[in-house]
Amino acid sequence: MSSRTAITVNRPRDEVERLWHSDEYRPAYIDDADAAVSFRTAPGDRGTEIHVDLEGGTTGGKLGEVVQKLIGSAPLPKVKDDLRHFKQRVETGEIPRSDGSPEGEQAQRKLKQRPAQPLSDSEAAKAGAR
Amino acid sequence: MRANVWSGRNTVQVENVPDPKILNDRDAIVKISSTAICGSDLHLYDGYIPTMEKGxxxxxxxxxxxxxxxxxxxxxxxxxxxxxxxPIACGNCWACRHELYSVCENSNPNAGLAEKMFGHATAGIFGYSHLTGGYAGGQAEYARVPFADVGPLKIEDGLPDEQVLFLSDILPTGFMGADFCEIQGGESIAVFGAGPVGQFAIASAVMLGAEQVIAIDQFDYRLEMARNRAGATDTINFDEDADIVEQLKVLTGGRGPDAVIDAVGMEATDSHGVLHAAERVKQATRSESDRGGALRDAILACRPGGIVSIIGVYGGLMDKVPMGALMNKGLTIKTGQCHVQRYMKPLYERITKGDIDPSFIVTHRLDLGQAPDGYETFKHKQDECVKVVLKP
Incomplete structure (x- = not known):
C-alpha cells in the first residue's frame, strides 16, 4: 500500500506553513504518526502543495506501524482525512458536515453512514456541531 | 417534519423525521415552499446509484x-x-473560483468514498446518495443549506414559485447543455430526450440563436411540448423509426447536427433490440450500470468536428462506447453536473424579462404526502406526465 499522499491548498506557502504549525490548525493524526511533511508551491495560481510520506519520518515508519496496530485501521486514509480537514478549514473556515457524516470526513465513517436525514438534538451535540 | 425518504428499490415513503438544525456557521435553514422530482431521482428510485441508505x-x-x-x-x-x-459549493476553493461549482473540492464529507469510484471527489449534492456526501434532500418541509452565503439565490419580486423553482437545477442544466454547444447563430442542434431538461435545452438553444433545434423522444406528448412550448423546429419519434442517425442526416441536408445534446443519461431506451436486451441483463446483474443507447446514437449522429454535450446523468460504467467514431470524427465532449451557481442570476434575469417562462413543463402538482404516487406517475410517464411539483 502506498505510503505517500498530497493535497493542494489554495493559499500562499508561508500562510499554509504558518497555519499547519499553529495550535488551532495542527493536524493531530499526521503529527502523531511521525510522517515526513513537506511543502511546495503549486504551479500557476493553485496555491501550496502539502506532501506527506508515512515512511519518511524519523523512525522510518516504524512508529506509524505501531500506531496502526494500536488503532487497528490503515493510516493512509486517516492521513488523507487530516489533510482534507486542514484544507477545508483553511479555505472555507469550517469542516463540511452532512447528515450521513455529521463529524465531517472520517475514514471509519465510510462503511457506517447515518441515514441522510437531520440529526436529533443529542446526536448533533455529540457530533460536535456548533 | 415530514420528509420523503428512500426505502429500497422502487420505494419511497413520507415519514416523520427531526427538523434540520444549524451545524456550521455558514449554514441556513430553509422552510420549503415548493420542490420537485427530478429525472435523476429516478436513478436513485430504480436502484442504479450505489451508497443509498434506508431513510x-x-x-x-x-x-x-x-x-x-x-x-x-x-x-x-x-x-x-x-x-x-x-450542488453544494464553498466558493473558496480553486474549482469554485473558476466557476466549476459542481466539482467543489471542499463540500463532500465523503470524499474518500467518491474518490474510489471516480478517482477524485466531486461536490456535495442535496439528497443524492452518500457518494455525494449523504446530505438530506429537499423533498421535505425544511432543509439545512450549507455554504448559504454562496449558493441560494434571493428572489425579490413576486414571481410565483413555479416560474423560479427550476433555477435550482433543470433550467441551468438545460442551458449549460446548450451553452456547451458554442452556438454562434445559425447552427443545427439535436437534443436527445424531451423530458424537462431536454425541454429547457431546446428552449436554451433557441434563445442562444440556433437556427434548427431537433427534439428526439419516443413520446408524442413530449415532442408536442418540445415543438409548441420549447421552440423545437423539428421532432423525431424513434418509436416510429428507430434509425435516428439517418433521420438526423436527412433533416440537416446530409451534414449531421453541429452539436448534439444528451439529455437522457444512464437509463436510455435503446432503439437497437439485441444490444438493449443485453444491457438490461447486465444492469440487472449489476455488472454494467449505465445504458448507452442515447449516447451511442448521439456520437454517431454528430457531424464530424462537432460537439457532444452530455448533461444526462451517468453513474458508473458503460460497455460498447463508439470510441472509433468519437476519435476519427474529431468530436469534442463537454459534460458535467451543472455548475448551477454560474447560471442562476443570468437565467433569473431572462425570466423576469420574459424571455422564458419555465413553468410550462409542470404537469402535476401534488402534496408532499403524495410523493410516492408522484414518483410512480413520473417514472411510468402516466397521464402525460412531464414534471411533478410537490408542495410540503
Missing amino acids: DILGHEFMGEIVDVGRGVSNLRVGDRVVVPF
Missing part, C-alpha cells in the same frame, strides 16, 4: 423562505425568499 431524504430541487442563519451568513436574513442550487 435518506431525497430531493435536490427546492426553494422557500430562510428561517434561520448561522453566524457566518451575512447576505441572507430570516424571511428572505430563496431558490437553492443543487
